[in-house]
Amino acid sequence: MDTDQQALGHGFSAPETAAVYRAIFERRDMRHFSGGSVAPEQMQRLLKAAHHAPSVGFMQPWRFVRIGQTDLRQQLHALVDAERMQTARAMGEREDEFMRLKVEGVLSAAEVWVVALADGRERHVFGRRTMPQMDLASAACAIQNLWLAARAEGLGVGWVSMFDPAAVAALLQMPTGAEPMAVLCIGPVQQFYEEPMLQQERWASRCALDDLIYENSWGQPLLPALESGGR
Template sequence: MNENHAFPTEQKEGVYQAIMQRRDIRSQFVDKPVSEEILDKLLRAAHHAPSVGFMQPWNFLVIKDPDTKEQVHKGFLQAHNESAEMFDDKKKKQYEGFKLEGIRESPVNLLITCNRTRTGPVVIGRTVQPEMDLYSTVCAVQNLWLAARAEGIGVGWVSIIHEVVLRKIFKLPESVVVIAYLCIGHVSHFPEMPELEKAGWLPRLNLDELVFYEEWGKTEK
């Protein structure tokens, strides 16, 4: 019996390449439609994320209508202006110089939600940590994001928008929680490093300082 369950070397490298080269895309979208075949593959990848109690709490709302995108963009601008006021003068100026969404430029927008009542009130694995269904849906987002990178498709997560705005635009039921609003499309290029890292907004942390052993704060193996 073959006890080596690892992927072949080339396939392993592809997985790590998708992880390391994944980027939050904002200003690199190009005017080219995403084929239904690729979109279906991305949604299937998301749908195969791990989920607590196998409840599969996600839904995927595909948005292509320019008028709907415009409504969402207005909601972004409102939250964006509010957010700018939270920074000191130096950071505010830098913040206002960033492009933080591609809502209108991307051919596909995708709203990913979590239906917290899908399989009833008692769910295996959620009895003690009820938030696990939310985390499961975030795993679906990451699955889609990595699959998109492998397909050469860019994804940008728009988090600067109030949930109440999205709930109103898309007529969401009370049992559904907004997890992610994504912009999806072909790109001119993928940046070599995350844009906020390149701009010096914050540095990449040293992994060695983030890994502990046996107890909090113990960095020696």
């Protein structure tokens, strides 16, 4: 912990800080679930964590829809699978490789929730006048909060984004202007992947952090830290 932070007394204890970083580094986008259930009070904790995410202009654009009916979950799965087939065709030479990947756990997860952007978002202009997509960024923060809380509690989460938003909105009878952005599969897993699944399957690998950090202008490498006392 930084000495100044310790002096101010705002930092967490070393074990608490380590737990936060552990949740970040061991979070996985899960596709393999082991059924079971999530206790209602535990699910409420995850949703509360999501609801305490930051949002631009404090607009809180997230809405959560639980898919509790078996037939509704099956219809949702059919929409996801239809988009999986369309995505495969768009992959070109990687189509067969893509089709071998497991990309969702809608039918096997204990809980399935659809996260949507609320209707009436155009009213919120604070922080969005030139960047209207900040509603999406805010809702993504809510999902990340839920994801990290779930990992800390030993539950897997898979974010499924393969679906036609209009079709899912119609299925769930969303009002005009509301827009689904994620299908979250949540529940117990046999084990967490040692590394991100797509990296484990050699589909892609994590970029080197140094290649993604610039200083002062795009493409300009980060300057070495100034020597102590230097200017």
